[in-house]
Amino acid sequence: MAEKNSLLEVYKQTKGQLVGHGPRNIQILQDAFLNVDSGLESDMYGTGKVIENFQAKMAQYLGKEDAVFFPSGTMAQQIALRVWCDDRELQSVAYHPLSHLEIHEEDGLKKLHHIKTILLADKNRVIELDDVKSLQEDIACLLLELPQREIGGQLPTFETLKAISEYCRERGIKLHLDGARLYEILPYYKKTAIEVCELFDSVYVSFYKGIGGIAGAILAGEHSFVKNSKIWKRRYGGDLISLYPYIISANYYFDDRVNKMERYYEDAKELASYYNKCYGITTVPDIPMSNMFHVYLNFPKEKVEKVLINIYEATNIGLTGRINELDEQSCYFEVSIGDQYSTINKTEIDTVFSLLNKQLKEII
């Protein structure tokens, strides 16, 4: 019963939430399959119209020769790096210290491939051209994550991207894009996916962040790269007899949401400005560069949780379900804007933040 009044439980019971697309429940799948012809054949071990058509569609969207659907980005990206290492006959790559590969994959890249990983830049900022230039040794591949999720979704300038791309090409270093949130950054750069991806040799995109699908990923690049990736996909056990539950839902929510990223981005900037007006709160980045940002609070986690629970119960609006402790005096949480933000009217949001500001001041 202690769980019942936790922040997450109270958050889930709120009528409206300022973040996300809504609950991750079975309806996500049921909606995606509602109007699909029951007679449509399953994909079979990477073949069949369902998978081939979607791969072709995503290759075109990303401006790449070819693409392959993966059950997960973890699998797709490790394989991308392995293929580039084999291609260069050099078992060494570089990425940000807070890359998904470094902190969320139980060292899969190292344990499965024995690839050396060089961490570029400080934890708290994005990789710049000078970081790449400072490399003391040759690498097969540089991975850039756009936006850098663990620091609130920060981005380098597009000029920096172009300069890094040019620098890598001159030196034969392959450039891979961790584009888990690629669609989400296009409004900030004012570029198409093709314009961003043409700076990279290979690209991974996800279907359950901004797109809000169930799971799954696309890895795209030249034919030979994709062909090799498919062999590794089988080695990993990722070449399932049927991947259509993820593919059909990915396609459905891609079509539904890929053109809503501008709105999510504008909503994120508005929401961040609400937070930044509150006592003891700052967002990172100050002005969001995508649909996401982090909220830092100069108060102990337990006190913030109590305040938020009060506010959720008073307003029936939820801000976040989880808070991470930084130290005894501060904490933070992540915000990702989806369909839900725009369903809440501004008067209600004003009320929420006026209450939040008031109650935070009373913490002292």
Next chain:
Amino acid sequence: MAEKNSLLEVYKQTKGQLVGHGPRNIQILQDAFLNVDSGLESDMYGTGKVIENFQAKMAQYLGKEDAVFFPSGTMAQQIALRVWCDDRELQSVAYHPLSHLEIHEEDGLKKLHHIKTILLADKNRVIELDDVKSLQEDIACLLLELPQREIGGQLPTFETLKAISEYCRERGIKLHLDGARLYEILPYYKKTAIEVCELFDSVYVSFYKGIGGIAGAILAGEHSFVKNSKIWKRRYGGDLISLYPYIISANYYFDDRVNKMERYYEDAKELASYYNKCYGITTVPDIPMSNMFHVYLNFPKEKVEKVLINIYEATNIGLTGRINELDEQSCYFEVSIGDQYSTINKTEIDTVFSLLNKQLKEII
């Protein structure tokens, strides 16, 4: 248009088929989700009721302490072998020359884990106790596939299994069960899953062979084994945010079909006897040991295909969609009995086989 009249295309157009559960189409998923509450929450990275309840149910069914759901058997089994190798600090395992790991996984086990694999027994027969005793060096784990799919689903005697299990336990060799078709062999052994599995340290079972689900696997064993397997599952990128599309369908078709294996087995024996009465045909095994067997024909593949197409068109009943060439004078195909066999009445089957026998004789 050449494809249109291929064996597979004509087979797919037949009204009834003697093998399988029916077409692998989207309806498999739609049926499984029809009566699931839309509000049911997704599993999240291996946690949540959907995945935890199913894992507990399968652990109980298999008589093991713990179980973990995997997107694929390829991933589950490589990981099982790796965990046992690490446990024994010995990078060496043994299995049958036609094991799935040896012939269908692009050498994933070797490429990802550098584990030495020793092939036991001849290709054309199952592993016997003497094969295990003949090992010239220590191994961490022995994998037994029951039934041995690539040789028509042959099985060792239960006495042999017990003797191998005892031999391995005495020597500290872990025994792993490739039980992709475990349910299907229980009628032959007249044993429960628990009685078979207690001879093994770890067990993998599948949900899209006899069970007829969409995809997915369970790996079961002691707590510590499963705990380590989960870490590797994350390393492989198999720890998807949501596996429920496979889990809910696996559960649905498990409940629907796990108790129909006796019927499939009896049907397989009946169908094999039909084939064995035909001119130039033998089945392997002669009398099936599960719901599956292989059909060998002493005729060129092209001629057999023509005969089968004639029969499918004449009777509207399909026998197989694919034939594999052995050499210029012979070919074979695989039979797996499912729900469809018992929907065809015996008079029709008599007609099919009387036609088949007649037309094969005319080939000469």
